[in-house]
Amino acid sequence: MDADAARQFWNSRYDRPDYLFGEAPNAFLASQSGRLTPGLTALVIADGEGRNGVWLAERGLTVTTTDIAPRAVEKALALAARRGVSLAARVTDLDQWDWPEAAFDLVVAIFIQFAAPDARDRLFARMKAALKPGGLILLQGYRPQQIAYGTGGPPQVENLYTESLLRDAFADFDIVHLGSHDSDISEGAGHAGRSALIDLVARRP
Template identity: 35%
Template sequence: MADGLNAASTHWDDRYSGAAFFYGTAPNDFLAEHHRLLAGPVLSLSEGEGRNAVFLAQRGLDVLGVDLSEVGLRKAEQLAAERGVHIRTLCADLATYTPQAEQFGAVISIFAHLPSSLRQRLYPLVVRSLKPGGIFLLEAYSLDQLPRSTGGPKDADMLMSVDKIRAEWPTLEPLLLRETEREVREGQGHTGLAAVVQFIGRKPA
């Protein structure tokens, strides 16, 4: 497991090591459209270089960005400082990370593609970490993205679907759940027409 962790950490450190922001500095479109549903504190899974955490902090929310890459999180803190806001960051592996129970008003997962074995462990902990009435917001590439070259992993297990969401988030009330196609233009990492799953779920009060 340690070798796998080190390899994954190195992969993302390398990806984020350039001067440019690999996925840009603008927030994810789906998050930007629905951010008013979110209350703090907000937990951002696989935050990367900070674009989404900084966007939410600029709107007055307390945000904790968790990511495997120390390089990415340093850039996230740099971006926050440049934008005149503060974010909290934690370098952690989502395979072992355990968020505190009933701590967050919202949790976001933006293109945080995880293997099903990891999701089975993490997602119940995420639900537990939400306060009653808290919101979970996710956008991920769908299975229809597999043959495309516009972003996302080339592993069907890590891609999402409406059926997977329903099975893996059974206790959340779905406010929005759909598979759709849209233009995703986020730096050099996500570039063009893509097949995505979008989900907003609410924990019962």
């Protein structure tokens, strides 16, 4: 799917009165709250309607949030305003974006599996370069077993993650945590039910 088609697809999915993936943060991200301190800088990529970026801003982080869909970013800013926090929000195609380098303490990537393998390699490289030394990647995605559950995520198995794929992709980082689990999630209408998940916390040396 090219950038224009992706923008139209996600704009249409987000053009609804409620929030497609809910307004609460992703459970894995919320479980990492002990790693967060006020004043840290965070980049949340493909953040959709902003649930994760807003939650980080509520914890005192300085947050840049991105999405390809203008409607999503509009809703993210509205959510931030309702919660009394601010976001630096960017409408951007991540494959064409002029990524900041060594600029963030945290890069958050929750369910970014729109990226096919070639694009994923570029995306992971740019995520790593965007971190300051000592900064953290917080990533959650679906494993191939998710296709059988049918409770969210892309139908392309090549877009899904395995432990070996992530271990290889982040071999130049210190892997703090890498784990697979099947869990029930409830994230709006978009992600609901038993899901085959994988979590990564990795630190830039």
